[in-house]
Amino acid sequence: GTMRIVYKGSKIVAQVVYEVNEPEYTDDGSAMGVDLGIKCPAVSYTSDGSVKFYGNGRKNKYMRRHYKYLRKKLGKAKKPDAIKRINNKEQRIMKDIDHKISREIVETAVVHDVKVIKLERLANIRSTTRTSRKNNPSLHTWSFYRLAQFIEYKAKLAGIKVE
Structure with a gap:
């Protein structure tokens, strides 16, 4: 990898870049579905019947x-x-908070020996949902895409496929 030394304020920081080999995916049928939301940031359901709520x-x-x-x-x-x-x-x-939730989701998937995590597609959620003055601020500051990206890259490192 490469290393770069930079100044962050009054501190000297070393930034190291390295590559990690992605493990190969195997599909044995075990899956986890993750539902993203505003009141509860994420809820997972595994194929063995386990349900877990993440975040507040x-x-x-x-x-x-x-x-x-x-x-x-x-x-x-x-x-x-x-x-x-x-x-x-x-x-x-x-x-x-998104990093902590995504890490917890992937750790749960590893514990339950899940091979595939299935996320819902929320691409046009802001334009398709009913809007109200009360709901707008939380809907428009909802970081579902970032959370999905974090889940995806952490699952890849654990050898879990994300759909």
């Missing part, structure tokens, strides 16, 4: 509402740099 949608909604309130307050105080900083913090927190 209420906590996610609270975090978004809290940071929206802070941005509004800082906007009135005319502090654009602070707004940018807390917005980035909110994004990092949400990305971390």
Whole structure:
């Protein structure tokens, strides 16, 4: 691989890039279906009948509402740099939550010896669902695609196919 040394603020960070061989897929019929949602970020059902809920949608909604309130307050105080900083913090927190949920899903699949994870296709969900003033903010800040991407790459590393 390659290594690059960069400065991040006052720290020196080494970034290492390496390749991992993807394991070969075998299909023995065991599968896991994952349903993505807003109130519960993910629910999995394995072919052996196991159901598991992941994440806390209420906590996610609270975090978004809290940071929206802070941005509004800082906007009135005319502090654009602070707004940018807390917005980035909110994004990092949400990305971390998606990483944790995806890791948990893939670990559950490995424990149940699942060979295929099936995700629902949510490509046009924002235009096809019923919208309301109450529902819009959570629908338009829902990171289902990012979560699906995280599940996909972590499953690939574990030798699990994603459909």
